[in-house]
Amino acid sequence: MSGNQGSIHGTTILGVIRDGKVAIGGDGQITMGQTVMKSTARKVRKMYNGNILAGFAGAAADAITLFEKFEAKLEQYSGNLYRAAVELTKEWRTDKYLRRLEALLAVMDREHALILSGTGEVIEPDDRIVAIGSGGPYALAAARALYRHTSLSAREIVEESLKITASICIYTNDMMTVEVLE
DSSP states (O other), X not given: OOOOTTOEEOOEEEEEEETTEEEEEEOOOEEETTXXXXXXXXXXXXXXXXXXXXXXXXXXXXXXXXXHHHHHHHHHTTTOHHHHHHHHHHHHHHOTTGGGOOEEEEEEOSSOEEEEETTSOXXXXXXXXXXXXXXXXXXXXXXXXXXXXXXOOHHHHHHHHHHHHHTTOTTOOSOOEEEEEO
């Protein structure tokens, strides 16, 4: 998103897979220009009968559209996360309307952690940690350090990393939502 006065910023989404547990969390801040417009936005959710976790960064209306499309793909492909992700990004990249959407998705199941973009990218990080949004790089760094040097659970890594990010990134607050697959 551009740095225009009216552009919407303010998301940190972080997901971690550890020891068979999966957690994804997001902060609640939505910022327009230099103003916090909302502090308690919910940017993460469970999908496909509670077996998939997803979070979005970007314009809220665009992300909701993508969530709906992704849920449809999950239904179409019987919950196969990877197949649904590939098919969504193909459609997102080639559809005239969808191509204009400004958002990223982080999606996870017990085996895969993926980042999806409108340019057709389906990225699966080697360490099974995904981070997107304005505070994504801070959250990713914190999560990697906690993952490598502590025995914290996936949920605890997400929570602590988001707290660290909120203390650094002006587009991230500490009003977080965390969803977990046990």
